[in-house]
Amino acid sequence: MCGIAGIFHPGTPKPVDPNRIQAMIAALAHRGPDGDGIWTAPGVGLGHRRLSIIDLEGSPQPMSDGDLTISYNGEIYNFAELRADLIAAGARFRTAGDTEVLLHGWRAWGPSMLDRLNGMFAFAIHDAGARALFLARDRLGVKPLHYVELADGSVAFASELKGLLANPLVRRAPDLSAVEDYMALGYVPDDACLVAGVKKLAAGHFLLIERGRNMPAPRRWWDVDFSNRATGSTRALGEELVERMRAGVRSRMVADVPLGAFLSGGVDSSAVVALMAEASPRAVRTCTIGFDEAGHDERGHATTIARRFATDHAERVVDPDDFALIDTLVAAFDEPFADGSALATYQVCALARERVTVALSGDGADEALAGYRRYRFQAAEERVRGLLPAHLRTQIFGALGRYYPKADWAPRPFRAKSTLLALAAGGGEAYARSVGVTTPEVRARLFSNAAQAALGGYRAEERYVATMAAAPARDAIDRAQYADLKHWLPGDILTKVDRTSMAVGLEAREPLLDHRLVEFCATLPVGMRLRHGEGKWLMKKAMEPYLPKEILYRPKMGFVTPISAWFRGALAGEASALGSSRMLAETGWFDMAAITALAEAHRGGRVEHGRTLWQLMMLERSLKRVFG
Known part of the structure; x- marks a missing residue:
């Protein structure tokens, strides 16, 4: 795993100062x-920081071959097969890693090379002959890539983002719409950035910048299709699912450094460890x-799996009140x-790094196989919505939702306000x-009149509405999963794993996000993804020969941080x-009196605003760090 940075002048090929590239990669x-x-040529400069995983002594970067130069972050899991194809076509290799495969692949296939890659990646190829810079990002957005157009035309x-901010030409001005996105979702999504003018290359997109031409829009080179349905028996489809999971795991076990796995004792990480032990x-x-x-x-569940597969297991008890890490995360x-x-x-990344350099995780199965509880609620609500015309739903459920008290303190059956509002709305x-953190109603109280005027009616939720409306899908669950693969997965889950693992110099790999597996899961009938309220149904059924039922069918837990308790106690x-x-x-964005009232209501224990307070605290600290 690595860090990349660079500068390209699409107009006049002005000299690039190597010291500027050095500052960017130092960050x-x-x-x-x-x-x-560092490598520079007229009008271009590329920089690279390396975490050696494959071909430890070779494959330095930036790497050049004739008129091509690359700076690359990621792993191409099928590089050996591609290398063999390229050698058969006449390519000659000087190194044993995957980086050179991308150079020869670009020369042989151009942008269509991306369709042949199985991996996680973000890379830049400078093609001197074509006078162009090619930026590309993997299908699902495992690896990040930020870019910005600067005042000097470069x-x-x-x-x-910190790599860009090391360039003195990047103008540090905040983007209010990104703050709206963040307050709604809990993260700044992949199609937004806190710093105005900075963009993130979207997952499954590339950008080909040619000298002498206007800056183009990124082009999508991959998408997942939920509109087709696989046929076959439960047994046959289950066997195919396990085989695709097995292929994803085995392809990600290639490394020239110590390799291991995160093991929570949940279904996903346990399945990955089971298939790793097999191989x-x-x-x-x-x-x-x-x-x-x-x-x-x-820990008890993780120990069960560790013993079953005789793993070399390590565990550590950590303090859930370890809020001293907040500034580290910022x-x-x-x-x-x-x-x-x-x-x-x-x-867990820090613990893994003490023993290995590469760790496999179970991330991605919830999105690919409808594992989140919210999918079950979405399906049930859509059935109710189908019983009444939209105008009646709005009148009946909307009125009930507006007047029903917000009772976060009450038993779950009496906390109906959110459900009533959801039934009044469109899917x-x-x-x-349901995927958001701070509701539009609370945001309206928190944002100042000036901020609301500046937003001009912009709402973060519209991103989900538009994505789900345009999704290649048949069913409400299809649309929800598609939207999560486009927004929640790259914006939250993969950003979280990338930044926390890279902060400690660990490479994290996600075998359950192998694109062939994700594409297959999208074709499964909805009833094989979600059945009788059980998410990931077919995966659990197919893994019964491997894992005990008390692991497969126990309630989902996940990592828990006691944020709400912190804000009534130590914080x-x-x-x-x-x-x-x-x-x-x-x-000038916030009504400060409203923030004070929110904090006091939370401390009183009758209203739950812990996550919103956490958002505001993390926002405050990020603003200080980015804008000073």
Whole structure:
């Protein structure tokens, strides 16, 4: 895994200062502690930080071959097969890694090379003959890539925002619409950025910038299609699912450095470890973290799997009240990021890095196979919506939802306000609310009149509404999964894993996001993804010969950070201070009295605003870091 950065002049090929490239990759040193490199030519400069995984002594970057030069972050899991094809076609290789495969692949196939790649990647290829820079990102957005057009006419790019901000020509001005996105979703999505003018190359897209031509729009080179349905028996489709999972795992076990796996004891990580143990001649190295709270501690389940597959297992009990890591996370993410599980993810990455350099995770199965509880709710709500015309739903459920009290303190059956509002809305709007953090109603109270006027009616939820309306899908669950693969997965889950793993110099690989597996899962009948309220139904059924039922069918737990309790206890002072924050006040975006009232209501225990307070605190600290 690596960090990349560069500058390209699409107009006049002005000289690129190597010191500027050096500053950009120095900001990314954590992504590549094993070495760095800089290459410049008229009108272009590329930089690289390396974490050595394959061909440890060879494959330095940036790498040149004739008129082609590349800076690359990622892993191409099928590079050996592509290498063989290219050699058969006459290519001659000097190294043993995957980087050179991309150079010869570009020469042989151009942009269509991307269709042949199985991997996670973000890379830049400078083609001197074509006078062009080619930027590309993997299908699902495992690896990040930011870029910006600068005042001198150049285009700068970097793996992380901090790499761009090391360039003095990047103008540091905040984008209010990105703040709206963040307050709604808990993260700044892939089609937005906190710094105005900076863009993220979307997952499954490429950008071909040619000298002498206008800056083009990125082009999508991959998409997932939920509109087709596979046929076959449960047994046959289950066998095919396991075989595709097996292929994803085995392809990601190729490394010239110590390799292991995260093991939570949940279905996904347990399935990955089971298939790793099947393929490995040695004990698989696994690690887990636990908490001294029985309701949130998964160590017992992880130990069950570790013993079953005789793994070389390590565990560590961590303090769920370890809010000392907050500033570490702020530094790692650059943009505000409010997924509280990032704290635990950082801790498990740090533990893994003590023993391995590469760790396989179970991320992606929930999105690909409808594992989240919210899919079940979405399906049930859509059935109710189908019983009444839209205008009657709005009148009946809308009125009930407006007047029903917000009772976060009450037992779940009495907390109906969110459900009533969801039934009043359309499917896309309702699903956007279900994945969100701070509702439109609360945001309306928090944002100042000036901010609301500046937003001009822009709402973060519209992104989900539009994506679900245009989804290649047949069913409500199809549309919800498609939207999550486009927004939640790259914006939250993969950003979290990339930044926390790279912060400690660990490469994380996601075998359950092998694109062939994801494409297959999208064709499964909905009833094989979600049946009788059980998400990932076919996966669980197919893994019964491998995993005990108490692992397969236990309730989903996940990493838990006691954010709400913090703001009623150790961080109560932080919550109160938000209402007098100079940084938040100076933006002019917020009604500071409303923030104070929100914090006081939460501390009183009758209303739940812990996640919103966490958002505001992380926003305040990110603003200080990025804008000073």
